[in-house]
Amino acid sequence: xxxxxxxxxxxxxxxxxxxxxxxxxxxxxxxxxxIPQGFDSEGEKIFNRYNETPLAAMTGxxxxxxxxxxxxxxxxxxxxxRIPHQVAPSFSxxxxxxxxCHESGGYDAExxxxxxxTPHPENVLCYQCHVPKRTDxxxxxxxxxxxxxxxxxxxxLAGSPPPIPHSLQLREDCIACHTGPxxxxxxxxEHASRGNxxxxxxxxxxxxxxxxxxxxx
Amino acid sequence: MKLNRRTFIKSAAASSAVATAASIFPGISFADWQxxxxxxxxxSWQKAPCRFCGTGCGVLVGVSGNRAVAVKGDPKCSVNKGLxxxxxxxxxxxxxxxxxxxxxxxRKGSKMxxxxxxEALDVIAAKMKETIKKHGKDSxxxxxSGQWTIPDGYVASKLFKGCIGTNNVEANARLCMASAVTxxxxxxxxxxxxxxxxxxxHADVFVTWGNNMAEMHPVLFSRMLASRKRxxxxxxxxxxxxxxxxxxxxxxxxxxxPNTDLAVANAICYEIIHNKWVNWDFVNKHTTFHxxxxxxxxxxxxxxxxxxxxxxxxxxxxxxxxxxxxPEKVERISGVSAKDIxxxxxxYGDPKKKCTSFWCMGMNQHVRGTWINNLVYNIHLxxxxxxxxxxxxxxxxxxxxACGTVREVGTLTHKLPYGVVMNAKAREKxxxxxxxxxxxxxxxxxxxxxxxxxxxDRGDIRFMWIQVTNPMITMPNLNRYRNGxxxxxxxxxxxxxxxxxxxxxxxxxxxxxxWIEQEGMFGNSERRTQHFGEIVPPPGEAMSDTWQxxxxxxxxxxxxxxxxxxxxxxxKIWEEYRRFHDNxxxxxxxxxVLLERSGVQWPFVNGKETRWRFNSEHDPACKPGSGFDFYGxxxxxxxxxxxxxxxxAESPDNEYNFWLNTGRVIEHWHTGSMTxxxxxxxxxxxxxYVEINPEDAMDLGVVDGEKVKIISRRGSVTMKASINGRGVxxxxxxxxxxxxxxxxxxxxxxxxxxxISKQPDYxxxxxxxxxx
Numbered sequence: 001x002x003x004x005x006x007x008x009x010x011x012x013x014x015x016x017x018x019x020x021x022x023x024x025x026x027x028x029x030x031x032x033x034x035i036p037q038g039f040d041s042e043g044e045k046i047f048n049r050y051n052e053t054p055l056a057a058m059t060g061x062x063x064x065x066x067x068x069x070x071x072x073x074x075x076x077x078x079x080x081x082r083i084p085h086q087v088a089p090s091f092s093x094x095x096x097x098x099x100x101c102h103e104s105g106g107y108d109a110e111x112x113x114x115x116x117x118t119p120h121p122e123n124v125l126c127y128q129c130h131v132p133k134r135t136d137x138x139x140x141x142x143x144x145x146x147x148x149x150x151x152x153x154x155x156x157l158a159g160s161p162p163p164i165p166h167s168l169q170l171r172e173d174c175i176a177c178h179t180g181p182x183x184x185x186x187x188x189x190e191h192a193s194r195g196n197x198x199x200x201x202x203x204x205x206x207x208x209x210x211x212x213x214x215x216x217x
Numbered sequence: 218m219k220l221n222r223r224t225f226i227k228s229a230a231a232s233s234a235v236a237t238a239a240s241i242f243p244g245i246s247f248a249d250w251q252x253x254x255x256x257x258x259x260x261s262w263q264k265a266p267c268r269f270c271g272t273g274c275g276v277l278v279g280v281s282g283n284r285a286v287a288v289k290g291d292p293k294c295s296v297n298k299g300l301x302x303x304x305x306x307x308x309x310x311x312x313x314x315x316x317x318x319x320x321x322x323x324r325k326g327s328k329m330x331x332x333x334x335x336e337a338l339d340v341i342a343a344k345m346k347e348t349i350k351k352h353g354k355d356s357x358x359x360x361x362s363g364q365w366t367i368p369d370g371y372v373a374s375k376l377f378k379g380c381i382g383t384n385n386v387e388a389n390a391r392l393c394m395a396s397a398v399t400x401x402x403x404x405x406x407x408x409x410x411x412x413x414x415x416x417x418x419h420a421d422v423f424v425t426w427g428n429n430m431a432e433m434h435p436v437l438f439s440r441m442l443a444s445r446k447r448x449x450x451x452x453x454x455x456x457x458x459x460x461x462x463x464x465x466x467x468x469x470x471x472x473x474x475p476n477t478d479l480a481v482a483n484a485i486c487y488e489i490i491h492n493k494w495v496n497w498d499f500v501n502k503h504t505t506f507h508x509x510x511x512x513x514x515x516x517x518x519x520x521x522x523x524x525x526x527x528x529x530x531x532x533x534x535x536x537x538x539x540x541x542x543x544p545e546k547v548e549r550i551s552g553v554s555a556k557d558i559x560x561x562x563x564x565y566g567d568p569k570k571k572c573t574s575f576w577c578m579g580m581n582q583h584v585r586g587t588w589i590n591n592l593v594y595n596i597h598l599x600x601x602x603x604x605x606x607x608x609x610x611x612x613x614x615x616x617x618x619a620c621g622t623v624r625e626v627g628t629l630t631h632k633l634p635y636g637v638v639m640n641a642k643a644r645e646k647x648x649x650x651x652x653x654x655x656x657x658x659x660x661x662x663x664x665x666x667x668x669x670x671x672x673x674d675r676g677d678i679r680f681m682w683i684q685v686t687n688p689m690i691t692m693p694n695l696n697r698y699r700n701g702x703x704x705x706x707x708x709x710x711x712x713x714x715x716x717x718x719x720x721x722x723x724x725x726x727x728x729x730x731x732w733i734e735q736e737g738m739f740g741n742s743e744r745r746t747q748h749f750g751e752i753v754p755p756p757g758e759a760m761s762d763t764w765q766x767x768x769x770x771x772x773x774x775x776x777x778x779x780x781x782x783x784x785x786x787x788x789k790i791w792e793e794y795r796r797f798h799d800n801x802x803x804x805x806x807x808x809x810v811l812l813e814r815s816g817v818q819w820p821f822v823n824g825k826e827t828r829w830r831f832n833s834e835h836d837p838a839c840k841p842g843s844g845f846d847f848y849g850x851x852x853x854x855x856x857x858x859x860x861x862x863x864x865x866a867e868s869p870d871n872e873y874n875f876w877l878n879t880g881r882v883i884e885h886w887h888t889g890s891m892t893x894x895x896x897x898x899x900x901x902x903x904x905x906y907v908e909i910n911p912e913d914a915m916d917l918g919v920v921d922g923e924k925v926k927i928i929s930r931r932g933s934v935t936m937k938a939s940i941n942g943r944g945v946x947x948x949x950x951x952x953x954x955x956x957x958x959x960x961x962x963x964x965x966x967x968x969x970x971x972x973i974s975k976q977p978d979y980x981x982x983x984x985x986x987x988x989x
Contacts, residue, residue, distance in 0.1 A: 141314070141316075
């Protein structure tokens with residue numbers, strides 16, 4: 001299955017790279033007058049991204065990133081990942097340098113990889129949350145423990161669409177992470193050509209704490 | 218629970234899902250992760266303010282069992298609206314360094330010996346009694362922190378000022394906020410910003426005065442960038458002494474020579490007056506003009522004293538004073554082109570533009586810190602751009618409760634929770650609430666921070682209790698003060714969460730509960746009080762700083778003043794403290810309201826928060842219909858000050874030919890005792906460095922990463938050069954982050970301070986460089 005992905009990926013990706021270069025502008029939220037922006041967990045983002053992402057970019061994968069690597073860049077599920085590649089020593093240039101690759105994705109010859117797409121390109125001060133790694137040595141040891149990453153495939157019935165196992169905050173844009181050549185193999189959807197993700201997939205944990213358990217009197 | 222058929226199937230399905238997931242993705246071990254039992258579905262989220270800077274972001278701490286396991290930005294908190302910075306997202310990891318202090322230690326001979334905490338508290342109380350008996354009550358002192366919770370600072374003040382009867386309660390916020398306070402007091406007669414963070418969405422022009430917000434207040438800086446992106450015609454000017462990430466994001470970067478911001482601010486006012494941009498309606502109704510003493514010294518000598526003598530002046534005298542500050546004259550002093558000065562003045566002067574100025578340590582850690590605060594207020598007062606949405610001179614804070622605990626509770630040696638010790642009415646009020654004889658409260662203020670450590674060195678102070686701060690990294694001219702603390706017959710108690718260079722000089726170490734391991738409140742830069750509960754239990758024998766003080770107070774015989782039970786002491790203390798601020802100018806929210814909300818702004822009057830003070834539309838303490846009412850001053854008028862340019866205490870000369878500037882980086886917070894124990898932050902910024910201008914580096918013959926010795930008249934440090942790194946100083950200046958205890962840059966800095974605020978200037982002293 002993984003092999004097949006790789007072959008299809010290679011065929012499709014050359015084309016995807018061409019399509020993607022500069023294809024997407026800033027994802028703007030266009031709400032009607034009087035309608036507050038950002039309602040429904042910024043649900044509009046999904047449709048904007050859907051409209052602007054070429055089909056080929058949604059269906060291919062290079063299979064290079066897997067869930068293990070994905071979590072190794074994070075301290076706990078949902079934490080901002082560190083930067084796994086070289087950045088300029090100052091890492092203080094224009095934020096556009098990050099977004100040049102990570103806003104829309106595309107192939108990077110130097111790293112021989114497709115750039116993952118950020119689900120929140122509207123936040124331009126990238127280094128506010130994302131930092132590179134310059135040493136493997138710790139200052140002192142740590143007793144930090146993380147929770148388990150959310151389990152995959154938590155369908156309630158055989159074959160039913162799995163719910164969304166993570167918080168939507170800053171990760172409202174499903175298509176950015178779950179489709180495209182840089183998508184993590186295990187979480188890439190096989191039906192990327194459909195755009196209304198939350199028609200079938202609903203959040204598993206309410207994103208507004210604290211949640212009281214429902215109790216019928 | 219009755220296990221009926223349906224729940225049984227559900228739990229069977231859940232456990233088989235684990236097995237299924239494992240079989241679908243064989244080989245995935247997440248080897249780097251030390252994992253907790255239980256999945257992410259079982260964690261609960263609880264609100265707290267972030268532990269680190271004064272921005273006061275709301276965070277949601279994910280808790281699994283009795284451990285903090287994750288962080289999200291709190292979407293309900295208006296400060297950060299769900300976004301944190303890299304420190305905030307990983308803040309909970311700072312609880313879990315392997316070397317957490319779990320037990321109390323007492324010095325026995327040359328060794329620190331672990332003892333039960335009750336025994337250590339006995340030792341502290343006995344030593345305090347003995348010291349007071351031998352050397353008088355002013356020989357014992359408490360040195361606290363802008364990271365103290367509000368109850369921490371409150372009980373410290375009550376014990377020392379109310380019960381023991383010494384004003385020796387001082388806090389490290391003297392090192393970061395004192396000039397902001399004296400700036401507010403001299404210009405407005407009332408401390409803390411009139412505006413709020415919402416100004417960011419309203420402003421058209423931002424000027425960051427010596428303030429690298431992109432790294433130090435990144436969440437607010439992001440709000441600024443987002444506002445610029447959303448609206449057209451938002452201009453950000455970075456006015457600074459070195460080029461930083463903030464300069465790169467700004468529309469324009471303007472560099473000035475150290476200390477000459479005084480001259481530039483005056484030149485901007487000169488331009489505003491000579492181009493007829495003065496808002497006369499506002500100035501006539503709401504301001505008066507004043508001057509004070511000049512050539513006021515630098516405080517580098519022991520027992521330095523200074524008292525300002527304000528005089529009224531007329532507008533014409535003020536205007537004449539500004540004749541020394543034409544843009545052309547100031548260009549020669551400051552290195553800022555007359556054109557750039559005129560440009561900045563034109564932005565402030567444009568009646569159609571709403572202007573917000575931000576500053577933090579650049580203006581506060583300044584030998585004329587009070588003056589430069591006054592001068593920036595002048596700009597906003599002359600143009601009437603103040604106390605309205607988007608028009609905001611905004612003094613940011615560096616510590617999570619510099620405002621809440623130090624400035625509002627008044628944990629400085631001249632302050633009480635309400636008013637100053639010199640004021641008889643304030644003493645009476647305190648004595649009444651504290652249930653102590655009014656004679657207990659000494660009307661004479663004692664030492665400010667630098668003088669307090671000098672007193673420890675001299676022997677005037679023999680006992681010092683240090684909580685939640687690391688002065689053996691942060692004191693300027695550090696060698697003198699460390700040697701002082703180590704002298705015989707000095708007794709130092711340190712309450713902390715990790716071993717630091719300050720616990721190294723301690724005679725007793727108390728393990729402290731950290732942040733969300735205790736209940737408490739912080740107060741952020743925009744007058745917002747933020748409550749947090751005990752979300753996870755403290756490890757070992759660690760105890761909240763508040764409770765440590767209560768335990769010692771009871772051992773000293775003050776049971777009546779410290780009657781609370783461990784169950785509800787924080788709420789009780791809060792309600793007692795709140796009585797000090799029982800007026801429309803400063804009313805604080807009740808405990809029950811704090812529990813519910815992600816922070817509440819004071820003045821909290823009739824159930825409503827006040828976003829813009831001194832503006833009668835928003836602030837119920839103003840005279841109705843007055844428009845503006847600067848009620849901190851008896852006549853309701855703000856003061857415009859004639860304050861001249863004077864040079865720094867120590868400027869480069871032929872022998873010591875470089876300026877040394879110090880500060881922070883985004884990854885680390887202050888001395889790094891917490892953030893360096895967060896793996897991702899340490900990995901991103903493992904050690905400190907010295908930024909050198911590329912041309913200076915070439916002259917010196919060093920390339921990036923080579924070692925350079927930085928030498929001042931007080932000490933030296935050898936560290937790696939950073940060339941075209943995070944920031945780039947202009948020629949003749951170097952910059953060193955102070956977080957790294959392996960490179961104690963404060964052994965090099967100078968203990969000169971602003972004579973009015975007594976806040977040291979960490980940004981300017983003279984050094985020379987050698988290739989090491």
